[in-house]
Amino acid sequence: MISWLAKRVIQAVAVVLAMTVIVFIGVNVIGDPVAVLLPPDATQDERLRVIASFGLDRPLWEQYLSFLAGALRGDLGRSFVFSEPALSVILQRMPATLELAIAAMLLAVIVGVPLGLYAGVRPNSAGAKAVMAGSILGFSLPTFWVGLVMIMLFSVQLGWLPAGGRGETAEFLGVRWSFLTLDGLRHLALPALNLALFKISLVMRLVRAETREVVPQDYIRTARAKGLSEGSVIRTHVLKNTLIPVVTIVGLEFGSVIAFSVVTETIFSWPGMGKLIIDSIHLLDRPMIVAYLMVIVVLFVLINLIVDLLYTVLDPRVRLEN
Structure with missing residues (x-):
C-alpha cells in the first residue's frame, strides 16, 4: 500500500511538473495582454512601464522559472486585472463551482x-x-440550448425558478x-440540472451495459x-458488480464537470471558476489562466488517486499494486 502510494505520488508530481511547462508556455505565447489592458492612445513609455511591471520584458524561460519557484510556495502569480494573487481569486470562486459540480454529479448518480439498472x-x-x-436526447442536445430553453420555460414563462445568479448563501x-x-437551492436547481443532463445519460447507458454483462x-x-x-440479487450482486466502472466514470466526469462548467x-x-x-x-x-489550468490539473490528479483507492473498497479482488 505504502509503496504503491509513493509511486502514485511521484507520478502525480511528474504529471503536474510537465503540465506547468505545457500550460505556461502555451498561454504565454498567445496574444498581447498589454494591448488589452491599456487604452489605444497609450504612449510607448506607458506600454514599456506596464510590460516591466508584469515582468513580460524577461525571457520566457526566466518567466517560467520564476513562476515555478512561486508555485512551489503556493503563489501562482498575480492577476493583471484584479491586482490580487491569482490563486486567491480562484479559491474565492471555487466553492460555487464545486457546489454546482457536486449537485450535478449527485443528480447523475x-x-x-x-x-x-432497470433498463439492464x-x-x-417499454420503460x-x-x-x-431519453439517454440519446441527453447526449444529443447542446448544453447551451437546453440552458436557454430552461430559462425561457421555468423562469420567463412559468416563473418558478430564477434565471441566474447564486441567490442567498449561508x-x-x-x-x-x-x-x-x-433561495440558494432555487438558484442552484436549473444550472445543476442543465449540467447533469449529459452525465445522467452517460451513467445510465454505462450501468445498463454493465448490468447486461x-x-x-x-x-x-x-x-x-x-x-x-x-430485489436482494439485484442489490447485493448485480448493483455492486456494476459500480467499479461507474466509479471510474463518475470520478473522471466530476473533474470534467469542474473544468468544463464554463457554458x-x-x-x-453562476459566479464560479468557469465564468x-x-x-x-x-x-x-495570463496569470489567472495559468493558475486556473494548474488548479484543474491538480484536481484531476487527486480525483484519479481517489478513484483507484475506491476500487479496493468496492472489490477486494482488486489489488493496488496491480
Whole structure:
C-alpha cells in the first residue's frame, strides 16, 4: 500500500511538473495582454512601464522559472486585472463551482444508476426502451440550448425558478454555500440540472451495459437458485458488480464537470471558476489562466488517486499494486 502510494505520488508530481511547462508556455505565447489592458492612445513609455511591471520584458524561460519557484510556495502569480494573487481569486470562486459540480454529479448518480439498472434488468420492456431513447436526447442536445430553453420555460414563462445568479448563501466552515438556503437551492436547481443532463445519460447507458454483462453470470444464477429474492440479487450482486466502472466514470466526469462548467456558468450567471476563466481569456489575464489550468490539473490528479483507492473498497479482488 505504502509503496504503491509513493509511486502514485511521484507520478502525480511528474504529471503536474510537465503540465506547468505545457500550460505556461502555451498561454504565454498567445496574444498581447498589454494591448488589452491599456487604452489605444497609450504612449510607448506607458506600454514599456506596464510590460516591466508584469515582468513580460524577461525571457520566457526566466518567466517560467520564476513562476515555478512561486508555485512551489503556493503563489501562482498575480492577476493583471484584479491586482490580487491569482490563486486567491480562484479559491474565492471555487466553492460555487464545486457546489454546482457536486449537485450535478449527485443528480447523475441518483437518476442514472436506478434507470440504467432497470433498463439492464428488463431490457425488452417499454420503460427500458423509453429510458434509452431519453439517454440519446441527453447526449444529443447542446448544453447551451437546453440552458436557454430552461430559462425561457421555468423562469420567463412559468416563473418558478430564477434565471441566474447564486441567490442567498449561508456560511459553513468559513465558506458561503447556496444549498444551505431555500433561495440558494432555487438558484442552484436549473444550472445543476442543465449540467447533469449529459452525465445522467452517460451513467445510465454505462450501468445498463454493465448490468447486461453481469446478469448472465454464474454467480447470479447461483444466488437465484439459493432462493434469494430478485430485489436482494439485484442489490447485493448485480448493483455492486456494476459500480467499479461507474466509479471510474463518475470520478473522471466530476473533474470534467469542474473544468468544463464554463457554458452553464455563463448562461446562468453562476459566479464560479468557469465564468472567471471566460472573463480572464477575454482580457488575456495570463496569470489567472495559468493558475486556473494548474488548479484543474491538480484536481484531476487527486480525483484519479481517489478513484483507484475506491476500487479496493468496492472489490477486494482488486489489488493496488496491480
